[in-house]
Amino acid sequence: TVLTRRGLLKTAAVAGASGIGLSAMKFGGWAAARPEPVVLRTARIQAKLMDVGQTRDVLTYGDAGMPPVLRMRKGEPFAARLVNAIDDPTTIHWHGIRVPNKMDGVPFLVQPYVYTGDHFDYAFTPPDAGTFWYHPHCNTLTQIGHGLTGVIVVENPGDPKFDSEVVLNLRDWRLGDDGQFIEQFRPRDAARTGTYGTVRTANWLDQPQYDAPAGGLVRLRVAITDVTRIYAFRVDGSEATVMALDGNPVPRRFSPDALLLGPGQRMELAIRMPDDEGAIVSLRDVRGTKPKVLATLRATGSSLKRDIRDLAPLEANPVAEVDLTAAQHISLALSATAENIPSDGICGSLGYSFWAINKVPWSGDTSDPTAPLAELKLGGSYVIDMENLTPQSHPMHLHGMSFKVLSSSTRPVQPLISDTYLIQPNEKVSLGFVADSPGDWLLHCHIIEHQKSGMTSYFRVV
Ligand code: C2O
Numbered sequence: 028t029v030l031t032r033r034g035l036l037k038t039a040a041v042a043g044a045s046g047i048g049l050s051a052m053k054f055g056g057w058a059a060a061r062p063e064p065v066v067l068r069t070a071r072i073q074a075k076l077m078d079v080g081q082t083r084d085v086l087t088y089g090d091a092g093m094p095p096v097l098r099m100r101k102g103e104p105f106a107a108r109l110v111n112a113i114d115d116p117t118t119i120h121w122h123g124i125r126v127p128n129k130m131d132g133v134p135f136l137v138q139p140y141v142y143t144g145d146h147f148d149y150a151f152t153p154p155d156a157g158t159f160w161y162h163p164h165c166n167t168l169t170q171i172g173h174g175l176t177g178v179i180v181v182e183n184p185g186d187p188k189f190d191s192e193v194v195l196n197l198r199d200w201r202l203g204d205d206g207q208f209i210e211q212f213r214p215r216d217a218a219r220t221g222t223y224g225t226v227r228t229a230n231w232l233d234q235p236q237y238d239a240p241a242g243g244l245v246r247l248r249v250a251i252t253d254v255t256r257i258y259a260f261r262v263d264g265s266e267a268t269v270m271a272l273d274g275n276p277v278p279r280r281f282s283p284d285a286l287l288l289g290p291g292q293r294m295e296l297a298i299r300m301p302d303d304e305g306a307i308v309s310l311r312d313v314r315g316t317k318p319k320v321l322a323t324l325r326a327t328g329s330s331l332k333r334d335i336r337d338l339a340p341l342e343a344n345p346v347a348e349v350d351l352t353a354a355q356h357i358s359l360a361l362s363a364t365a366e367n368i369p370s371d372g373i374c375g376s377l378g379y380s381f382w383a384i385n386k387v388p389w390s391g392d393t394s395d396p397t398a399p400l401a402e403l404k405l406g407g408s409y410v411i412d413m414e415n416l417t418p419q420s421h422p423m424h425l426h427g428m429s430f431k432v433l434s435s436s437t438r439p440v441q442p443l444i445s446d447t448y449l450i451q452p453n454e455k456v457s458l459g460f461v462a463d464s465p466g467d468w469l470l471h472c473h474i475i476e477h478q479k480s481g482m483t484s485y486f487r488v489v
């Protein structure tokens with residue numbers, strides 16, 4: 028359990044970095060999410076508008092503060108009613124959870140909008156344990172940008188024992204000097220890396236601190252729910268090892284040193300707290316010129332003297348093994364484009380077209396969708412050979428099915444199971460999967476401006 032948090036955004040950090048004043052400081056004055064040791068089976072999730080401190084128009088699920096961490100259990104049914112209390116149609120997508128297509132939350136493709144005042148009942152049984160997240164799939168630049176991102180923990184009762192668990196929801200906010208939201212994107216940035224936020228938070232706080240037992244083992248679950256930012260992680264002050272990425276255990280644990288993860292991705296770290304009471308462990312983002320402390324852990328009590336090497340491996344999730352001898356290959360090229368994008372603009376089109384998959388730009392939000400990238404046979408094995416022809420990195424997310432990372436043209440890769448791959452400029456990557464779930468499944472960049480200005484498509488599994 029999380030024991031404490033350290034109150035408000037710190038003036039110095041906020042003002043120093045971006046000129047955000049005192050009004051933005053109040054923004055963090057809400058309680059940090061405390062992971063509840065309760066398995067949620069049913070929940071009522073209300074998307075609603077509220078004010079946080081002096082920042083107006085913040086959106087959340089639930090009653091106040093950050094959207095709650097939803098706890099589910101592998102193999103046990105979960106149900107939730109989305110009640111729309113905001114001024115905009117919405118849906119929920121359960122990022123990374125292999126749900127039936129009808130529960131996937133993509134408007135037009137799989138479900139109708141949930142209009143203001145309406146509700147929608149989601150129900151599914153998560154087949155995989157791990158760290159996932161939930162967010163709308165409509166008007167996402169605004170709705171995610173204004174707060175609608177929550178972390179999901181799917182527990183496995185067979186998991187190794189930790190002394191503490193901390194969940195971090197990492198994201199930015201685009202606020203002006205007066206602490207109010209400013210324009211969510213600039214077209215010239217959308218055509219490049221995406222538009223960065225001005226205030227950076229973990230659990231809606233600037234550098235929150237959590238207590239954990241000295242000499243104990245902490246399971247740190249981190250989800251990047253930002254619309255734009257790619258992180259390079261480092262842990263200082265203790266031994267740390269990556270146990271899982273994107274909801275699946277890694278075949279070989281490794282140090283998180285400078286691990287690059289993009290929007291939509293998650294990691295689970297095992298951290299062995301220092302033995303000395305009061306010692307601090309910090310999680311930092313070391314990408315770019317201004318390294319940033321994201322959150323810290325403080326050792327409390329006398330040492331539990333645990334050993335990180337005693338941690339049993341996490342159990343693999345029941346993801347079907349791709350048959351490489353029979354697999355059919357699908358080539359995908361990510362590119363820039365100037366071609367016009369078809370759009371009816373209902374679900375948050377940006378009105379710009381910068382990106383394309385196999386030369387077709389689509390925003391994913393038209394009532395008359397573009398043709399699927401390919402029609403896949405239910406149960407068939409496939410390998411996506413994806414090539415990035417752009418100078419930017421793209422966290423490419425596949426809905427509904429997990430893939431295995433088979434090879435990369437630029438680096439050695441572990442055979443990770445994942446739902447999101449951060450492809451680098453000039454990289455070619457092969458991702459294998461079994462098309463074992465029928466329906467239309469989106470594939471898109473999770474830098475939302477890229478997604479909404481063309482880098483979206485889908486597979487049809489029949
Ligand atoms: Cu996390 Cu299509 O989304």
Ligand code: CU
Nearest residue numbers: 421472474477
């Ligand atoms: Cu992208």
